[in-house]
Amino acid sequence: MQPTIAIAFKIPEDILSGLRTWAHVVEHQDATALPASQWQTRLNQADGVLISVFNPVSADQLTHTAALRMISSVGVGLNHIDLKACQEAKVHVANTPGVIxxxxxxxxxxxxxxxxxxxxxxxxxxxxxxxxxxxxxxxxxxxxxxxxxxxxxxxxxxxxxxxxxxxxxxxxxxxxxxxxxxxxxxxxxxxxxxxxxxxxxxxxxxxxxxxxxxxxxxxxxxxxxxxxxxxxxxxxxxxxxxxxxxxxxxxxxxxxxxxxxxxxxxxxxxxxxxxxxxxxxTPHLGSATAATRHEMISMAANHLHQFFNE
The missing domain is CATH 3.40.50.720 (NAD(P)-binding Rossmann-like Domain)
Structure with missing residues (x-):
């Protein structure tokens, strides 16, 4: 049975297509952020999620996510994720160092x-x-x-x-x-x-x-x-x-x-x-080049693939 992967923001079509080959993908292809209530619903249903720094994951949110096993975040910093709560809930967390x-x-x-x-x-x-x-x-x-x-x-x-x-x-x-x-x-x-x-x-x-x-x-x-x-x-x-x-x-x-x-x-x-x-x-543009962002999202997607398929 394919894992369900929820995506919190718009990602390139080639990376999205790659995810679809092995997972059921709940995508978000709108440029605007998901309302908090909708994101919670997706967290509740997902086995894995692909997020950015603008998608916080708190201990309270994790109490409703029985299926969630993996969080892959685009970026280096992880202060938007409650790492202690993830550890207690046995949710694996990955980021994308080096690229930026x-x-x-x-x-x-x-x-x-x-x-x-x-x-x-x-x-x-x-x-x-x-x-x-x-x-x-x-x-x-x-x-x-x-x-x-x-x-x-x-x-x-x-x-x-x-x-x-x-x-x-x-x-x-x-x-x-x-x-x-x-x-x-x-x-x-x-x-x-x-x-x-x-x-x-x-x-x-x-x-x-x-x-x-x-x-x-x-x-x-x-x-x-x-x-x-x-x-x-x-x-x-x-x-x-x-x-x-x-x-x-x-x-x-x-x-x-x-x-x-x-x-x-x-x-x-x-x-x-x-x-x-x-x-x-400037509005958090440190990694904001087309090539870098594509590489970061691709790395985050690969973390999910490795976790669920290897």
Whole structure:
């Protein structure tokens, strides 16, 4: 008997066709998200599900899912899934690591460059017809030969470091465990305690996983350590940053600017962020290239195939 696989979002037709060869697929081919009640109904009936970060799975939901055996999530972070409840319910969970390393690093650097050179503001100025003299009125901040501090030095963080080297930047990193010396040398990266990293970096990029120990790890105290000219980039998870503390720092001019691709309650944005000065915002685009998303969804579908067929 074929397992029932429920899909929470629209996926490419070739991957959908592959799933249909071995499973009964309950698809969702609408661009809008399923209402919570409909998603619960599908969870109740499914043996396996294919979800994204925008489809949370809570302990309460799992109490009604007697058949559910496998959750395959598109993305690296798993903070949208109650892993302890899944373990107790004997529901296997898989994600798609590795695939996002390069595109997320690309986007982190796009945010860093966009914020430092005020690309969005400059575009608005030109479109508004306010460029009236040969020399543009906006002065940006140099990126080359500056110091970058990368908080979280896994696959994405290390790719950010490789890009920084191309800009002749000095790379510092912080994470729970220091890398072997040979790996540090290959990445031209210096391990630095977090407080020191914040004090010496011109650009701070957050790329740590989100969990209880990293919740609001960057708050008012940490932002106060940063130089006034420094900029913060978050391409990790929204919950690692205290958004109100960031709004305070920007409003008071205590740091020069910031760029965020992730938010604590996304897709809902803290209203203070929408009003904060010198802040560049993008809607969780770290892995948003056509090739990357296709590979991620394909990997998630393969996890389901392996679980139910091998």
């Amino acid at each position: 390393n390069h595109p997320t690093a690309d986007h982190a650097f796009a945010l860093l460059l966009g914020a430092s050179r005020n690309v969005v503001g400059a575009d608005r100025l030109v479109r508004a017809g306010q460029w009236t003299q040969p020399i543009a009125p906006m002065m940006g901040m140099d990126v080359h030969h500056r110091r970058i501090g990368i908080v979280g030095f896994g696959g994405v963080g290390q790719q950010i470091a490789r890009r920084a080297i191309g800009f002749d930047m000095r790379v510092h990193y912080h994470q729970r465990h220091r890398l072997p010396t040979a790996q540090e040398q290959a990445l031209q990266a210096t391990y630095t305690p977090l407080s020191e990293l914040l004090q010496i970096s011109d650009f701070v990029v957050l790329q740590v996983p989100y969990n209880p120990s990293t919740h609001h790890m960057i708050g008012a105290r940490e932002l106060a350590l940063m130089p006034k000219h420094a900029m913060l980039v978050n391409t990790a998870r929204g919950g690692v940053l205290d958004e109100d503390a960031l709004a305070d720092a920007l409003e008071q001019g205590r740091i020069a600017g910031a760029a965020l691709d992730v938010f604590e309650n996304e897709p809902h944005i803290n209203p203070r962020l929408l009003q904060a000065p010198n802040l560049l915002l």
